[in-house]
Amino acid sequence: MTEPLLSIRHLSKHFPVDTDLLGRTTSVLKAVDDLSLDIYPGETFGLVGESGCGKTTVGKMLVNLYRPTSGEILYGGRDLAKLTTSERRAYHREIQLIFQDPYSSLNPRMTVGDIVSEPIRVNRLLPPDKVDDRVSYLLNCVGLSANCKNRYAHEFSGGQRQRIGIARALAMEPKLIVCDEPVSALDVSIQAQVLNLLSDLSDQFGLTYLFIAHGLNVVKHVSDRVGVMYLGRLVEVAEKRELYRNPVHPYTKALLSAIPVTNPAHRRERILLEGTVASPIDPPPGCRFCSRCYAKPEGAGGCDSEMPELVEVSPGHFVSCHLFAAEEGDQEMRALHEEAR
């Protein structure tokens, strides 16, 4: 069994949204709540969920843009919060981020050459006379010609800008790249180009990706394993094929069924969810999906009062739902679930 490259243990991020007169927090937004997952070297882990489910917050905590409220991020077995300054600097070299918006994530006053070479110069990765060659090489890797170096970001289209962002991330020779919705701002035909580029680069440089997206078809295409988030909680994790073939969480099923597809033969029976996503501010106890759930048993036995644990339903397939509670005595619930199916 290979060791995970990155382990997240009971990670939470809570934002205070309201305070009383004395400055005590009276209301919190639980962006990420008790999230645990492992990412193994060389794999692409897809994290999906709707807007506001906390997937971007997870990515930001990994690159240390946010400090976790509680929980640990273990990289190579070491807790990120306990690293010394120099160790942290090494960590930052190995974990890079690709942003969603290729328009605002590149400095309009810098040339492409400066953008890509800046991380190399700042971290003194190469002697100054070698930097230029390295930049040309990186630009070639992402499918841009080396003479783009003297041009500015606004001269490029969305897809090309995203390539520049990828070259900048590669400049640090990272091991893990957090891709935060890297293609959702791009047109379909350009999306395909960038997705293929990412998968080629992963082969070429042995990269590991945490791929954050809301499009389940994009995630399906790139990922090895997929985790589904809902309101700050991980509700289901499984190997990709297993998840798409055999989703068990009611939310995952609804999400999969909601994707419009072009081929009628691949259409799933649509499960229309009622209502809107609940607010993550001061969420009620119990399952976060409870208010929209269509599969909860009569009387909601525990769904609205107790938070379900993440349990393994088949090897490598975890789900957090009371229908699949760990105790053996829950046969009744399972029978109900089978009926609901």
Added chain:
Amino acid sequence: MAERRHDLAEEPAVKRGEPGVLLEVKGLSTDFVMNRGTVHAAIDVSFSVREGEVLAIVGESGSGKSVTSLSVMRLLQRPGRVIAGEVLFRGRDLLELPEKEMRAIRGDQMSMIFQEPMTSLNPVFTIENQLVESIRTHMKLDRKAAFERAVRMLGLVGIPSPEKRLKDYPHQMSGGMRQRVMTAMALSCRPQLLIADEPTTALDVTIQAQILSLIGHLREKIGMAVLLITHDLGVVAETADRVVVMYCGRVVEEAASEELFDRPLHPYTLGLLRSIPSMEDTEDDEALYMVPGMVPNPLNLPAGCAFEDRCERRGARCTSEVPELYEAKGRKVRCFLYDPAGVEGLCA
């Protein structure tokens, strides 16, 4: 769901006669004249929408789909200008109407849902203010009746406790909620034609499914036609009756929705369909098909077919001549491969 059905039942059904042509766009061309040059955003665009039909216009950014819809609504902002063509709505050319008459048609007989639910509502007025105003203007109702109608419309689009939410300002609502308010506003005067410009692009998939099913229900109920502008082919496949594909300002293909997805003719349509990551249960992880290259600069369109340098099947004529929109068997396609005079022809 039960509650929503009930609401729908209250909306009196419209008697439907023979579906006639509701909107006909003929040879519409729109230019943007700028210092750096002229962008031909829409070039000789023609299509028609029949009563009760959903026609989708698909294309990537810069293909001219939004410009076309704005031209139809006469909401185009300078430097955009319609330079040629006709927009016939029930036989009347909208482009010739005085602004006052146009304003009476807009929101009343045809209304529009915009792409950006975040910016399309006025932030300094409550939802009630905006919704009741539009209902009173167009339906000549008194304040009380308009308020009741507003409450009912919000309920219809699935907003819980509508009386309360009417007092909200737009910033107090989520994106999905605002898009529903926009939808309620657009539908409140029972338009015959709804122009929906990327109505669900800013929304999550589960909310998107709700909005699309709502538009579908209303369409059946009040017999409204929909002109759907989108880049999402999945949405098109599930909602549209007919599809117009645009590329660089021109219509490149038009077909019934099923036929288009079953057998796309234009190489661009084919490439577009093949580059969507499929939801199919495949064993192998082969690379996605990609359309090589990128969309040409709109200031400097090539002399021939705009798709020529990205096309796998280009021939000698493609660089110099713009193909016509060839027509056969109820389908239209702008590609020399289907030139009836050529080797292959559309029937080949």
